[in-house]
């Protein structure tokens with residue numbers, strides 16, 4: 001049985017995961033792009049004349065982000081300059097391959113590309129870190145270093161803002177994880193579309209309300225060139241549980257993803273709840289809510305042959321670094 005597109009009179013070829021609407025390809029592209037455009041406009045994400053670095057991993061999210069931002073920048077004349085910024089974590093058989101995809105995207109989308117490596121910034125590749133610490137806590141090192149590496153790369157490029165491909169599923173997972181951990185500081189900021197407005201470089205998520213399933217569909221129908229292998233070092237069990245939970249909820253009720261984000265946005269905190277204040281690290285001078293930032297603590301642990309230094313309780317680990 002053929003189903004007619006709910007926006008025009010062509011045959012529908014897909015059912016939108018977010019809304020359940022039956023759509024033809026063209027109407028799906030348009031709906032997808034318009035929603036991202038509305039997110040950008042409602043949050044005033046870009047200022048004319050800005051240079052924006054896209055955190056480009058070669059994966060589906062950031063590849064679709066680069067493509068869609070190019071389309072919207074031309075269609076709606078945002079007047080921004082887009083640059084691809086990739087962090088090479090030094091993971092043989094994974095990041096080296098995905099960076100080849102980003103190099104092709106550089107040509108396909110006519111955007112300049114800058115690659116910054118952990119090796120040049122920290123003197124360590126993830127391959128070397130995993131050799132020293134094993135698989136268990138390696139995501140902590142990778143996440144902390146990547147966050148800072150994106151800032152450092154963006155500052156080298158002198159850009160005004162970073163955007164990443166974090167999508168609605170990622171944000172809903174983070175809300176759930178922060179609730180389960182009782183992490184009030186992160187819970188308060190994890191639904192913000194832009195962070196880093198106090199001193200650091202602003203970092204925005206234009207796909208905040210975009211479902212992962214729709215990003216995959218968009219990439220698939222548009223035949224975009226992206227890298228789809230999972231990281232070889234990434235057990236990240238805790239996020240994995242949150243992810244499975246969200247996917248199960250989505251099967252029963254697709255709105256759950258957006259509802260979790262809206263719930264996170266609506267939370268308010270009592271005045272007595274203490275929040276960390278942003279400052280700068282006394283060692284590397286990048287943003288930190290402590291005297292010494294987490295990246296410096298982790299790095300010192302690696303360099304002193306005490307890789308667990310940065311893994312335990314925050315106050316204990318910092319005391320050891322200060323010795």
Ligand SMILES: Nc1ncnc2c1ncn2[C@@H]1O[C@H](COP(=O)(O)OP(=O)(O)OP(=O)(O)O)[C@@H](O)[C@H]1O
Nearest residue numbers: 055056057059060061062063085086087164165166
């Ligand atoms: N090595 C990297 N270099 C530059 N940006 C990165 C890198 N890794 C992640 N990012 C940015 O952070 C976002 C979220 O990263 P995450 O590791 O959750 O990957 P993901 O959800 O699989 O996204 P993607 O499909 O883009 O790889 C990415 O969309 C990208 O914008």
